[in-house]
Every structure is written in C-alpha cells, then in structure tokens.
Amino acid sequence: MIFSNNFDNATVVGLIASAIRRDISFGELSPDTRLKIEELRIRYGGSSHSLREALTLLSSQGLVEANAQRGFRVSSATEEDLKDIIQFRWEIEKLGLEWSLKNGDVKWQGKVIAASHVLSKAQERVIVSPIDAALEWDEANRAFHISLMGASDSPRLITTQAQLYDQSRRFILRALRENQLNFLSIAENQSHLVQAILNGDQEAALTCLRLDIEGNLAHVIKDN
Incomplete structure (x- = not known):
C-alpha cells in the first residue's frame, strides 16, 4: 500500500x-x-x-x-468473546429495531427493503463464489443490520451497533470460509423479518432478528 x-x-x-x-x-x-x-x-x-x-x-x-x-x-477471539458479542449485539439491535418500529415511516421501510434486496443478491453470489464474494456479502449484511436501526434517531446506538458488528465479522467470515452457513435458512428468516417490519409486528420482527444474529454466529460456538 x-x-x-x-x-x-x-x-x-x-x-x-x-x-x-x-x-x-x-x-x-x-x-x-x-x-x-x-x-x-x-x-x-x-x-x-x-x-x-x-x-x-x-x-x-x-x-x-x-x-x-x-x-x-x-484482540482475542474465544468462545466467551463470541457469546458476549452475540448477547450485546442482540440487546443493542433489539433496542434499535424497537425504536425504529415506533418512529419509522414508509421511507425507512423502503430503505430496509432495498438493503434486503442488495443482501439477497450478494448471498446468491457468495454461494457460488465464497472467497471472491465474501467481502461484498459481508458489507451487504452489515448494511442490512444498520438499516434496521435507521429510524431509531440515535446516532450513538447505530455507532455502537457498527462497532459490535465489526467485532463479530471474523467469526461470521470464519463460518463462511468453513462452509457452515445455511444461506437458505438465513435468507428465509430475513424475508420473514422484512415482512414483519412491513406488518408492524414487533414480536415477530424481534424473533427473526435474534435468529438472524444467531444464525450467523451461534454455530461457531458449537465448533470451538
């Protein structure tokens, strides 16, 4: 460089x-x-x-x-580190989504749909070419999660989420490299998450959010 x-x-x-x-x-x-x-x-x-x-x-x-x-x-990357990241990400993103559902409008929903579409296309490419498309998929996944908090009206909450996502990336990408991600299940859950947001169904949206966070990370704990 x-x-x-x-x-x-x-x-x-x-x-x-x-x-x-x-x-x-x-x-x-x-x-x-x-x-x-x-x-x-x-x-x-x-x-x-x-x-x-x-x-x-x-x-x-x-x-x-x-x-x-x-x-x-x-920084270390132990099982305890990962458990802490999963729990902290869940608490922060849960709060951000709750606030977004309360404050969000059609424009916010449109941004969530757009981020979901970009992520869906990136997932299609990373399934075919995991190494070449890994960074594109990871950035699309990051952007999707940020979009979920986009109407929270809390820059500090969004900044904290972004930092936590950065800390979880190496675990997610390790799972990708080792072919441990079930993209079909992940994509189906993300689709349900977006639909729950459009329906204003907070309980269903939060359930799907937790499954999405754990769907990318929890299996790494099992394999440590």
Missing part, C-alpha cells in the same frame, strides 16, 4: 485502519497476534505515527488491544 503526498493524515490513517480491519476480519491477522509497527509498515505502508493512530482507532472499536508496556495485539 503506497500513499502519495495528496493524502492527508486522516485519510492515510483511515485507509490503514480499513486494511488492518479487513485482515483481522478475514483471519489474515490471527487473534492475539502481536502487531509490531515496523512489520506493519512493510505490510501496509504509512508512517509509524499513522500506524499507531490506526491501531488506536481499531482499539476503540474492540478489534485491537493496547498495552502501555507490550504495545498492540489483535
């Missing part, structure tokens, strides 16, 4: 953070791996200062751990 002088520091930090985030999510940087600045400079480019800023940003998102004496390392 090479940066020209046209990039300002914030842009460089963002690009480096995005690249490291992707490599953590896809397992290229394993849990508990020590992140040495000089090695990262060779791999990602940028200055030592930019790399430290990027790692500090990822630390605030829970993907990297910082220690004053031992520097930075990739």
Whole structure:
C-alpha cells in the first residue's frame, strides 16, 4: 500500500485502519497476534505515527488491544468473546429495531427493503463464489443490520451497533470460509423479518432478528 503526498493524515490513517480491519476480519491477522509497527509498515505502508493512530482507532472499536508496556495485539477471539458479542449485539439491535418500529415511516421501510434486496443478491453470489464474494456479502449484511436501526434517531446506538458488528465479522467470515452457513435458512428468516417490519409486528420482527444474529454466529460456538 503506497500513499502519495495528496493524502492527508486522516485519510492515510483511515485507509490503514480499513486494511488492518479487513485482515483481522478475514483471519489474515490471527487473534492475539502481536502487531509490531515496523512489520506493519512493510505490510501496509504509512508512517509509524499513522500506524499507531490506526491501531488506536481499531482499539476503540474492540478489534485491537493496547498495552502501555507490550504495545498492540489483535484482540482475542474465544468462545466467551463470541457469546458476549452475540448477547450485546442482540440487546443493542433489539433496542434499535424497537425504536425504529415506533418512529419509522414508509421511507425507512423502503430503505430496509432495498438493503434486503442488495443482501439477497450478494448471498446468491457468495454461494457460488465464497472467497471472491465474501467481502461484498459481508458489507451487504452489515448494511442490512444498520438499516434496521435507521429510524431509531440515535446516532450513538447505530455507532455502537457498527462497532459490535465489526467485532463479530471474523467469526461470521470464519463460518463462511468453513462452509457452515445455511444461506437458505438465513435468507428465509430475513424475508420473514422484512415482512414483519412491513406488518408492524414487533414480536415477530424481534424473533427473526435474534435468529438472524444467531444464525450467523451461534454455530461457531458449537465448533470451538
């Protein structure tokens, strides 16, 4: 990764953070791996200062751990970590969907339908080509879950959800790599979720939401 002088520091930090985030999510940087600045400079480019800023940003998102004496390392990814992420994601997304159902209008429903359609197409492609389409599918899945909270009128809630999703990505992508995802079941449940939203059926929508979160993640616990 090479940066020209046209990039300002914030842009460089963002690009480096995005690249490291992707490599953590896809397992290229394993849990508990020590992140040495000089090695990262060779791999990602940028200055030592930019790399430290990027790692500090990822630390605030829970993907990297910082220690004053031992520097930075990739956060752990244990069964207990995953259980905590699932429960916390559920609590946050449940609240966000409840608020969206209360405040949402036809425009919000349209955005949910659009995000669901994009996700459906991405799922079709990732079934055929899991490696090549993995990132597209993951981003579509992330966008779909954000759309569910789009009418919550709470930027902080949405930001927290996005951070939790980032922390769950490596578990989801691991399941994808190991062919553990039942896309037929996942797609059917997501369709029911969208229909429940259109019907204003909060109980059914929340049931489907929990199944969707666990459908991507719970099986990883069983296989640990």
